[in-house]
Every structure is written in C-alpha cells, then in structure tokens.
Amino acid sequence: MKCILVDLLSAPLGLPTRRPATASLALQMLSAYSQRSGFQSVIVDAYSSGLSVEETAKKISSVKGPKLLGFAVMSSHVVSRIESVLTLLDLHACDIQHVTLGGYFATFNQDFLLQRLGKVNSVMRFEVDQVFAQLVSAVAEGYDWKELPGIAYREDGKVTVSAGITYPRNLDELPLADRSFERPDTNEVYIQTSRGCYGKCTFCLNIMFSNQEGMPNWRFRSAESVVDEIAHLAKDRGIRKYNIVDENFLGGRQKDARWRAHRIADLLIKNNLNIKFSISCRANDIDSDLLAHLRDAGLFSILLGIESGSSGFLRSIKKGTTVDTNTAAIKMVREAGISLSLGFMPYRPGTTLDSLDAEFRFLDSHVRGARLSPGLSQQLRGQLWVYEGSPEYHALNQKGVRMQRDANTRNMFRYAECSDVVTFRKVNNTLLEMIEAAATEIANLQIPHTRRMAYQRALDDLALDSSLGNLAAFHRHSKMDQSAFIKHARHPLVGEVSDVHSLAQIENLLERHGDSNGD
Numbered sequence: 001m002k003c004i005l006v007d008l009l010s011a012p013l014g015l016p017t018r019r020p021a022t023a024s025l026a027l028q029m030l031s032a033y034s035q036r037s038g039f040q041s042v043i044v045d046a047y048s049s050g051l052s053v054e055e056t057a058k059k060i061s062s063v064k065g066p067k068l069l070g071f072a073v074m075s076s077h078v079v080s081r082i083e084s085v086l087t088l089l090d091l092h093a094c095d096i097q098h099v100t101l102g103g104y105f106a107t108f109n110q111d112f113l114l115q116r117l118g119k120v121n122s123v124m125r126f127e128v129d130q131v132f133a134q135l136v137s138a139v140a141e142g143y144d145w146k147e148l149p150g151i152a153y154r155e156d157g158k159v160t161v162s163a164g165i166t167y168p169r170n171l172d173e174l175p176l177a178d179r180s181f182e183r184p185d186t187n188e189v190y191i192q193t194s195r196g197c198y199g200k201c202t203f204c205l206n207i208m209f210s211n212q213e214g215m216p217n218w219r220f221r222s223a224e225s226v227v228d229e230i231a232h233l234a235k236d237r238g239i240r241k242y243n244i245v246d247e248n249f250l251g252g253r254q255k256d257a258r259w260r261a262h263r264i265a266d267l268l269i270k271n272n273l274n275i276k277f278s279i280s281c282r283a284n285d286i287d288s289d290l291l292a293h294l295r296d297a298g299l300f301s302i303l304l305g306i307e308s309g310s311s312g313f314l315r316s317i318k319k320g321t322t323v324d325t326n327t328a329a330i331k332m333v334r335e336a337g338i339s340l341s342l343g344f345m346p347y348r349p350g351t352t353l354d355s356l357d358a359e360f361r362f363l364d365s366h367v368r369g370a371r372l373s374p375g376l377s378q379q380l381r382g383q384l385w386v387y388e389g390s391p392e393y394h395a396l397n398q399k400g401v402r403m404q405r406d407a408n409t410r411n412m413f414r415y416a417e418c419s420d421v422v423t424f425r426k427v428n429n430t431l432l433e434m435i436e437a438a439a440t441e442i443a444n445l446q447i448p449h450t451r452r453m454a455y456q457r458a459l460d461d462l463a464l465d466s467s468l469g470n471l472a473a474f475h476r477h478s479k480m481d482q483s484a485f486i487k488h489a490r491h492p493l494v495g496e497v498s499d500v501h502s503l504a505q506i507e508n509l510l511e512r513h514g515d516s517n518g519d
C-alpha cells in the first residue's frame, strides 16, 4: 500500500498568499510517519509547484499499485478543487482504495465535506500523526478503520465521528518531516518546533485545534532536535531560510521555555550554521536579551499578535497583554533590527469611525518607519475573523450580535457592521489593495535589497497617510454626501500608483515622493 498525499493549489482569502516555498509540512510529517510504519508515500505538491487540477489528477493516476489518497484541507478554498480532481479520477481503475481528508478546515467541517464529496471515505480530525499511519495500515490489511480515534465517516446516511483524539505529547518522538519531494533548488523551508499556545484569545482557532484537555497546552521539541534538523538541512542541502510555523515559538515566561529558546540560539551559533529564521510569539514573552540572542543566531522576522491599540478591546478578546506591553515589544523588535509582522485587527464587531481613527493613529505612532513584512496596508485592513465554535463566536451570540455564515470560508461568520464603517472600508481597502499590488511589483524588481526596503517603506507611509487622510475626509463628507467622498477619497499619490503600469514608473513615482526614513 502506498499513500499519496496531495496539497492543492489554493485561491487566497482576502489577503494575498504567495505560492508557498515548499510542500505542506503536514504532508511531509504524515509521509514520514507512514514510512516509519513501513509504507511508501508520494507527495503531490500541486500548491507550490502550481499544478492545475488536470495535471494533479494525471500525477495521482500515474502512481502504480494499491493506494490510499489523502488531501490536505487547510481552508475551504481547496474543496472545489478536490471535487474536480476526484471527478477526473476513476478511483477503481487507479486502484485507490480509500480517500481521506485532514487539516484545519477538515477538522471542523467533517459533515460538510462528507456530504459534498461522495468519493471521500473519511475525515481525520485534529493532529493525526500516529493515527494516519494506523489508517494506512488498516486499509492495507483490511481491518476496521472506523475504530480509530477522531475519524469521521458516513454511516447509514449520517456522519459519525469515532471517539477520542490522540495527540503526540512528546514531539521529539515524531519522525523528521520527509522532505524528499521538495524541489532540489529550494532555499527556504517550513519547520515546526512546538505546538499549541498557553494564550486564551477568544478568536483563536489554533488553540481550539491544538489545546486538548489533559494535554499540556504548549508542547515542544527539544533544542537539540530542532537544531539537528536545521543543521542537517543547512549542511546537506544548503537551505538558508526557515519559516517556523509554531503559533507560539517562545511558549511562555517559565524557565524551561526560555531556556529552550536560548539553547536553540546557542546551538545555532555554536554550529556556525549561518541561517535565517522567522517566528511568531506573544508580545509579553519577549525581552531584549532573548531577542538579541535569537537575532545573533539568525532571527530575521517576528510575527507579534498585537491586535489593537485599545486596552478595552485587548481585554475583551482576553489577549492577556496591555497596550504598554505591546508597544514595548514593538520597540524592542525595532531596536533589535528584526523585521516586524503584526497581527492587527482594526475591523471587528463594534468598529466605529472613531475606533478606526484611534487604531490607525496607534500604527502611526508605533510602527511608522519600521521594517515591516508584510507591508502596513495589511494591518490597516486587518479584520477579526469569527470562527464557528470559538469563544468569540459564543460571546457575540450571547450579546445578540447578528452573525451570518460566510459562504466562501464556511467556518467563519460575518457580523453586522456600522454602515459608515462599511462604506469607508470598501473605498479605503480598494486603495490599500492597489498599494499592495505595487508592493508585489517592487518585491519582484531586480534591485539592491536596501533600495527595495526603502521603496517598501515609502509604500507603507503611503498606506498610512492615505488611510488617515481618507478617514478625515470621510468624517467631513459622510453626513452630507457619501458618493462625493467615494469620488474624492483617492489620495493623489495612490491615484498615481493605480495608474502605474511599468516598474520603471514605480521607481520614478517613489523617487519623486522620497524614500522613507525609519530604522
């Protein structure tokens, strides 16, 4: 029995998603586990290689012998593609004996998926590392896979979910990701060093996924295991850039978590690996010493869930940080010369023009001129997504906020917004999207890095200035004539960006408006 694991090309959700550097880490980990259990596996990485539905189906059918076919379902966007691939495949002729799905979206939407995709036999929920290998073995040997924990399937016309969830407690016991299907020229990979988070943010899907009763809410690999994997990839394959996918790399302020982070830095430096890596963490967990140590070991970018400049909102989402902690963290990251990525959501239930103004001003005061990745326009249009079943979803329900299932994403809910905000947002986001399009063009320019950074900062300033300017204009016009605002909202420079058709024009434009200052 072979397993074929497929990651399909997906369309982005509101935010631009570049094609990933490599195949899904989840599939690489499942592949490694099934190989350890004695099964061969093949990863069809349609997403990062840009394969069409037809090419994907062709590749699947070219694998010989009895097979179990698995699709990664990270978001709803791949569902119609999975449907198309399955329509093209004659499962019987291809000797595919079982089709399964797994991943974030699959975990919370088993009923929808099993009802819509008739050729799918099962949905594997939550972290299924060991259970996936057990499914492959059950299908190969013909024993009852429906007894496996956390598996959903159709029975008597209904969707049934088997009891239990098995989570790996000790991540060092998991086999290392199978990277044999990565393109040989890959210079950037995803890597996981921990799972879960001790936070209690009411909107967070990650903790609904990774934190289960009876399990520590943050599980981690040892520093030695992490650095051994990196050392192997750096020395044998020359890979220089590592995107650490952990929700919370630092894991908290307790001794063992901090010790691990320092130890990872020590080992990276001692091994002289000369790599770069990015992390996500909470603002209240960083300090200057740790940041400097990690930076010296190669840390180049941090994603901080700042979310807002309003203490009331931070309290309401149970962020567990204050505005002061957040601003101190931003300052430390800037001073350390590390690139900053912000989780920020000015648009949320209850947003008003005044709250937007306060949020934009927060960005103006604390991140203008910072080395941001991605650019500021994404923070200026950030939105709180309400996931079905999250504490935020229940809280809004209790408050009687009107919510509606989002047809596109399915497990997210839209909430009523004030009409002024809806109008403002529509116009301002259009302008911000134009800026993002210009930023994408600049990212592809063959120019020195420092020049690219200067351009990026100029666009960030532009995004901020336009948003603040538009908001002020909207305040002036909204009561009188909203259509006048829509017509006049264009910041002159943004108007120019939208007319830009060539890269040379972008260069000229930004030069005329000056490179930005900043750190």
Ligand code: B12
Pocket: 005, 008, 009, 010, 011, 012, 013, 014, 015, 016, 017, 018, 019, 020, 021, 022, 023, 024, 025, 026, 027, 029, 030, 047, 048, 070, 071, 072, 073, 074, 075, 076, 077, 078, 100, 101, 102, 103, 104, 105, 124, 126, 127, 128, 129, 132, 190, 192, 205, 206, 245, 246, 247, 411
């Ligand atoms: C890295 C990442 C990406 C990368 C993926 C690169 C790649 N080649 O895989 C990029 C940037 C491309 C990306 C894109 C998107 N992402 Co993303 N991403 C992540 C992130 C940070 C890590 C995922 C990861 O690798 N985890 C490590 C692996 C080992 O864990 P895992 O994926 O959970 O896999 C386990 C199980 O889920 C299961 N499993 C997973 N796949 C499969 C498949 C089968 C067959 C089986 C049986 C089991 C199984 O087994 C694995 C082992 O236990 C997560 C957040 C997080 N910290 O987890 C968000 C996250 C998964 N992404 C999310 C979203 C929304 C998106 C986008 C829609 C964003 C966009 N703007 O377009 C797209 C959709 C992509 C798609 N194909 O559908 C959401 C999903 C929310 C939801 N759907 O309910 C998350 C949770 C972030 C968030 N909190 O909002 N993403």
Ligand code: SF4
Pocket: 197, 198, 199, 200, 201, 204, 205, 206, 207, 247, 248, 282, 305
């Ligand atoms: S800090 Fe991040 S990962 Fe942790 S609970 Fe909050 S949103 Fe989720």
